[in-house]
Structures are given as structure tokens and as C-alpha cells.
Amino acid sequence: MRFDLVTLNLVLAIAETRSITRAADREHLALAAASKRLKDLETRLGVQLFERRARGVEPTEAGRALVRHIRSLNASLHALESEVVEFSRGIKGHLRIAANAAAIAEALPADLATFSREHPQIRISLEDMTSANVQSAVAEGRADVGVFAPPLVDQRLATWPYRAGELAVVLPQGHALARARGGLRFDALLDCDMVGLHIGASVHELMLQRALERGRTLNARLQVRGFDAIAQLVGEGLGVAVLPAVVAERFAKLFAIQVRPLDEPWARRRYLLAAQAQEVLPAVVQRFIDLLAGLAAASESTAPLTGANP
Template sequence: MRLDLTTLNLVLAIEQTRSITRGAEREHLALAAASKRISDLETRLGVQLFERRARGVEPTEACRALVRHIRSLHASLHALESEVMEFARGIKGHLRIVANSGAIAEALPPDLVAFSQAHPQIRISLEDLTSAEVQAAVAEGRADVGVFTAPLLDSRMQTFNYRSGRLAVLVPESHALAERASITFDELLDYDLVGLHAGAAAQELMREQALARGRTLNARLQVRGFDAIAQLVEAGLGVAVLPQAPAERFAQVFKVRQLRLEEDWAKRDYVLGVLRQERLPTVVQRFVDALCPPETRTETTASTPPLRGKA
């Protein structure tokens, strides 16, 4: 079934104005032509889009569903137009990167700066997702490159060791643990925890470790963003486990202390993933080569945990 943009825009205009007459005027169509377009569309879809009332029309549930897709289509068309127009301004490519919060906090920023300076004609977009969401976005073609932590969930992806990081513990300055230099996870389980939202790699890792010990993770508060975690810890609402790099920064800004987490699994490896294909697009290949130089590159597989990369 082919749906033309003029008719879809007319549906949106009528839904917003609650009037076929005003919707037709807004889209510069004659009333008879607009009415026929709506009637033909309803026939083709097999549903009623508008209920005629004495003072206009009311959209049906089917219409509301269609309008959501029309708005999504408009957003995609706007993004398409903006991206294509950038080529007229000298942009030679667009690199869509997705990464988990830890990778963004610990590793990516300096590499993105260096790549942007070396390739100013390539536009970069970056989105913060969970590791599972990162892999799905790359595997489904919604992103070009992903940076995430193990496990590797999709064999359609080709991944390379990228960087290593470490988890640390953040506690309030006035906390009983504040004078400690390190702590085990067993000890930490006795306290309320402030963490990232469900699905975040570190949060899922802690949940699994707690279950393996027959313990419960006292996740008192879950938020989005390490800044929010640090502020909640400073307020005394719990302790937190987060990547060491942001933990060190927060210890200089907030009234919190950083402790070493004495666990083997506190050492985490970030991998860079792309969709497995015979030949990568030039822009993607340049980025992979910049972050994972061929002479030091090690590929990981879905059947084994990621190899430790250089810090």
C-alpha cells in the first residue's frame, strides 16, 4: 500500500484542528478534494479515521495511531533533509555512535575529540544506551559503531578490544566507610545502594553477583546519570558503585569519598562493535582504525568473554 505525504499531512492537520475544512485550508486543498482523500484513505486502510460531529470531527483510536507514525515520519524526513544538506557544507559523512554510560565517562571523549580534529568533515552523533541496547542498535543498523561491556549477545557483530576500566565505590564523607581505602562486595551488600537504572551493565553485574552470593541487592534508588548518583550519595541516601574515572572526579567536587572495590569482576573491558560485513563503510573503518589500531587490534567472539584491552 502506498501512502502519499500530502494525504498524511492532511490527516495530521485535521487531527490538530478537529476540522476537515480548516485542515484542508492549512494544506491548501479544496474541501471536496480533502474529503475524498480522507475517504479513500479510510477505504484503503479499512478503518474509520474521524468521527463526524456537529462542530467538526474527532479522531478515532486508529487515527491517533496513524498520527503517531506520521509524526515519527516527519522527524525522520527532517533528519534526512538536515543530513543531506550537510554535504553541501562540506560534510563527507555521518558516524552514528552508541555507547554505554561507563564508556562515555571513562574512555570515549578524548578519542572522539582526536577523531573529530583529524576528520572535521565527518559529523559524529553519540547516544547513551545500555550495553544490551547498544548491541541491538548496531546489529539492527540503527547505529554504525557501539562501545559496550561484555557479554557479547549477538553473533552478527564484529567486536574488538578497546579499553579497560574499573568499578569503584562512592560513599558520603560522613559515612562509616569513609576512612576505608577499599571494600569487598560482600561488605557493600549490607548498605543501601544508589545505582543506575535497570538494564545498565554495572547494575546487572551487581545484581548477578548478589544472587550468586544468595544475597539481595538493596537498590534503594535508581537514576539516570552518574552526576545524579554522586549528588544522592553526598546527600546520604546510600553508597554507589560506578566507574572509577567519574568516581575520582566526583570525589573532588562533592562531599564524597572513593573506595577501591576489591573484586576481580570490578575490572571491566570495553569493546568496540560494528555490524559484521565483508567491507566496512569508509567512515566506519576510519573510526575503527583510529580507536583500535590494526597493529594492536584483537577481535572478540560471541562465545568468549572480551579480551582485555589496553588501558
């Protein structure tokens, strides 16, 4: 069965505008022609794609499935066009990476620099997303590679182990918990106001889950975007926070905060590399994953032994 892009984009427009009339106008089609295209497509597929409701048309389950595939197709076509155009500029590929904030702050910069030095003709773009959004972006073709913190929730992905990171507790200077020696248990934080990232961020979701397991709630007083904002707010005494240890130690040199290890098994996290599950990966994606996974493995094999949990 063959599909034409005009009809597929019309279906997408109908889904987004909830109107055949507005969709036809957006796609520069006569209303009669748009209606015929939709009817012919439904006849060929043998399913109804839209239902008429009081407030417009709504996609059926089959319609929503088709729209997901159209969006993925459009993303692939856009990537194809961008990559082919870049060949004329001497660039031999374009790698779109989506990663969560912690992975960007803890691990990626040096590894991206290594990859760029070895492949100077491959252009890299990097977007900061939550771990859940990273997975959907890769699965739907809006990104070529993802880096995120588990759990893996999208089974359309193939994953590879990447680097490990530690979480730490960030406290205002002089805070009562800062007097304790060694690490802090998560229970000790549940009576405190928390400063953290927005809903959907992996650390926030992890703490929510652990609090619920204890029958407690998380006192999320302030939620912001950016680790630097969290460190500044903690430094002003507005709460405590849990951040990647590398990031926390970096900000301890700039703001009035103290850092303590988080004494929990889940405080040590392993980031994952992800790509769409397919038999053969695009060459540039395979090179990137091979390099980063290899760098991570080499780093672990040469790291000194500590008392940390594996």
C-alpha cells in the same frame, strides 16, 4: 522479489496502530487499497502477516520478523538521505555513535576529539544508551558504531576490544566502610543501601548478577539517571554506590564522598567497539574503529605496570 516502500510502510503502520483502518489513514491510503496491498503481499510471501483479534490485529511471527527488517531499512534510508544531503554542505559523512554512560565518561571524549581533528568533514552524533540498547541500536541500523560493556548479547554484531576501565566504591564521608584500608569486597556492600543507575545499566545489571550468585539481594534504594546525581545522593548519606573509578575520583573533588577501590576481579572491565557484522564496513565506520582500537592499544602498551589484575 521486489518490495515497494508504500506497502512496507503500511505493514509497519498496521503493526504500530494494531488497525488496518488507522494504518491506511496514517499512510494516506483508501482502506480498500490498503487491504489489497496487504493481501497481495501475503500472497507473494506465502505467509500470513497479521491475525485479527478482539482488540485489533496482531502481527504473526512472520509479521514481526518483517517489521524488524522494515525498521532497519527505514533507518538505513534515513541515514542515506541525511548523509547525501550533508555532502552538499561540504560534510563528507555522518557517523552515528551509541555508547553507554560509563564509556562516555571514562574513555570516549578524548578519542572523539582525536578523530574529529583527523576527519573534520565527518559529522559525529553521540547518544547515551544502556549497553543492551547500544547493541540493538547498532544491530538494527539506528547507530553505525556502538561502545558498550560486555556481555555481548546480540550475535548480529562484530566487536573489537577498546579501552579498559575500573569500578570503585563511593561512600559518604565518615561511613564505617571508609575506615578500611585498601579495597572493599562486594560482600561488604550488600548490607548497605545502594544508589545506582536505572535498571538496564551495565553496572546495575552486573551487581544484580553478583548478588544473586551469593544468594543475596541488592538493596537498590535509589535509582537515577546520571553519575553526578548518584554522587550527590551518596554525599548526602542516602547510600553507597559503585561507579567507574575515573568518574568517582572526579566527583570526590566536588561532593562529600570518599572513594575506595572495588576489590573484585570483575571490577576491571573492557569496553567493546561494535558494528554490524558484514564483509566490508562503510569507510567512515572502518576509519573510526581502526583509530579508536589503535589508540586503545597504544595506550595500554605505554601504560606503567601496576599490581592490578590483567
